[in-house]
Ligand SMILES: Nc1nc2c(ncn2[C@@H]2O[C@H](COP(=O)(O)OP(=O)(O)OP(=O)(O)O)[C@@H](O)[C@H]2O)c(=O)[nH]1
């Protein structure tokens with residue numbers, strides 16, 4: 001079934017020259033038949049801007065903004081959300097830890113009526129295979145704290161990754177603050193929505209380049225959680241549904 005809703009994928013990049021081309025190609029393969037574009041918001045100090053410049057010449061779907069005077073994952077993603085014009089917005093890391101193929105079922109979830117799709121490593125059919133024991137522990141603790149402090153995260157199995165898709169209209173009037181590293185919890189706490197769909201996916205090893213996760217990220221996360229506890233909206237009537245791998249396949253066939 002062909003679909004007219006446009007998808008814009010926002011990808012924050014910091015020194016990801018070895019990844020952006022492969023990522024764009026894989027997104028293209030994953031989204032055959034879907035109207036989409038990609039917005040790389042780049043703060044790199046390596047040759048990523050050059051690679052992106054070349055990429056925009058080869059691939060009409062690709063746009064990029066290089067920022068000289070600003071840095072930070074959160075400000076980059078929020079900038080991307082402001083300039084992207086898709087009906088649906090997605091956020092995805094550049095390093096291929098989020099498999100681009102997942103964009104197709106995420107798109108199907110929104111076409112089927114979901115307001116926001118939150119892929120999960122932690123439900124049947126998913127895996128957090130790319131993480132070592134220490135990272136699993138850190139990520140588990142972050143999830144646990146989030147669920148305790150923010151009621152809107154309680155029923156969402158994997159709310160702390162950087163992979164999600166939602167309806168752009170949800171941002172109208174939403175006061176997203178670029179604090180820290182976890183943009184999805186900002187969106188979950190500061191926007192109105194009624195249906196969340198979770199679909200399983202397998203987290204991957206970083207394909208190339210280095211992690212930018214800093215020690216400050218932990219403190220920023222705690223600060224963000226307490227801020228959202230005060231500022232966040234109420235989410236009393238939200239339905240969270242979980243798709244099995246089999247059901248996900250059926251929904252892709254039906255909606256994309
Ligand atoms: N624009 C921009 N992007 C950033 C910044 N810091 C990180 N990123 C990007 O944000 C995404 C997530 O960063 P990663 O370093 O992969 O963080 P992570 O996935 O938690 O850590 P690893 O598992 O070790 O890869 C990647 O696409 C980075 O390039 C920044 O300051 N500005």
Ligand SMILES: [Mg+2]
Nearest residue numbers: 093095097206
């Ligand atoms: Mg990464």
